[in-house]
Amino acid sequence: MKIGFIGAGSMGSLLIEAFIVAEAAEPNQIYVSNRTFAKVEKLALKFPGLQAEETNVAVAQHSDIIFLCIKPHEFAQVVAEIKSYLTKDKLVVSITSPVLLRQLEQELDCQIAKVIPSITNKMWSGATLCIYGKQITKAHQTELEKLLAYISEPIRIEESFTRIVSDISSCGPAFFAFLLQQFIEAAVEETGIARDEAMMIAGNMLLGTGLLLTEGGMTTEDVQQRVAVPGGITAQALAMLQRDTVGIFNNLIRTTHNKYYEDLEKVQATFNKEEVSEQ
Numbered sequence: 001m002k003i004g005f006i007g008a009g010s011m012g013s014l015l016i017e018a019f020i021v022a023e024a025a026e027p028n029q030i031y032v033s034n035r036t037f038a039k040v041e042k043l044a045l046k047f048p049g050l051q052a053e054e055t056n057v058a059v060a061q062h063s064d065i066i067f068l069c070i071k072p073h074e075f076a077q078v079v080a081e082i083k084s085y086l087t088k089d090k091l092v093v094s095i096t097s098p099v100l101l102r103q104l105e106q107e108l109d110c111q112i113a114k115v116i117p118s119i120t121n122k123m124w125s126g127a128t129l130c131i132y133g134k135q136i137t138k139a140h141q142t143e144l145e146k147l148l149a150y151i152s153e154p155i156r157i158e159e160s161f162t163r164i165v166s167d168i169s170s171c172g173p174a175f176f177a178f179l180l181q182q183f184i185e186a187a188v189e190e191t192g193i194a195r196d197e198a199m200m201i202a203g204n205m206l207l208g209t210g211l212l213l214t215e216g217g218m219t220t221e222d223v224q225q226r227v228a229v230p231g232g233i234t235a236q237a238l239a240m241l242q243r244d245t246v247g248i249f250n251n252l253i254r255t256t257h258n259k260y261y262e263d264l265e266k267v268q269a270t271f272n273k274e275e276v277s278e279q
């Protein structure tokens, strides 16, 4: 199988590196293009054999599965560029939420999937959210999930839940890193503990909590109950948190969703513009 990547920025290069290091693919099976070719050259130096392509069209021509690792507003232009090189047997995978499957299916005569990765995939951990279009074959679904399983837990979801599940799986690492940073800064300020030491302990705490929830058979309620002895220190701090965080995650979800709806409109406008310029 030949795997293509259009876009070798933060996420594209993370996925390429994770697949190679996990031995999901050999470098010579991977075809990569990027607007700035220097990024592709850098990857090819790191992974000898990687197929550095100067054009997106070359990636589309050579690959069986093509990951589009570009920003939402860049899709219309790239799609217009590669569309006549895609055949029904090829699979195009978008990694961004505000580009809808139906928009890609309208434009491209090939199989379509959306896969939302997460920075956690760098450590072969976390989920990859899989959403399938109407044309994708069962064989391609299996092949894609087999590939993703090297670096993640592939989870199938409905497109209507893409945004909220991305909030949890892909934005979540940034949200919880932010909260942890607040915790650490306060610990340094209030007690004088060394930042590095507190950070290392906090990282291990988050990892262990994740394992309790995924492999330890515990729920978030279980974790709180087991730690917070009635009348103890944690119980008092949890009561304070309960009071002071009312509604913050509702606000967070409204914020991500409002931005998502804005992006959906902007993406549609870019597709309309490409269509007008083609006429």
Ligand SMILES: NC(=O)C1=CN([C@@H]2O[C@H](COP(=O)(O)OP(=O)(O)OC[C@H]3O[C@@H](n4cnc5c(N)ncnc54)[C@H](O)[C@@H]3O)[C@@H](O)[C@H]2O)C=CC1
Binding pocket: 006, 007, 008, 009, 010, 011, 012, 033, 034, 035, 036, 039, 056, 069, 070, 071, 072, 074, 077, 078, 095, 096, 097, 116, 117, 118, 119, 170
């Ligand atoms: N950062 C994250 O944790 C996650 C990001 N995503 C999605 O991944 C997508 C990419 O994000 P990043 O990698 O962070 O962005 P980025 O800006 O680091 O990478 C985008 C790359 O695309 C290249 N590019 C732009 N236009 C191009 C064109 N016409 N042809 C070829 N290459 C082109 C750019 O040069 C750049 O290297 C976004 O849509 C984002 O929503 C999805 C899940 C998680």
Ligand SMILES: O=C(O)[C@@H]1CCC=N1
Binding pocket: 095, 096, 097, 098, 116, 166, 167, 170, 171
């Ligand atoms: O919304 C998206 O498409 C992803 C999730 C995290 C960043 N970008």
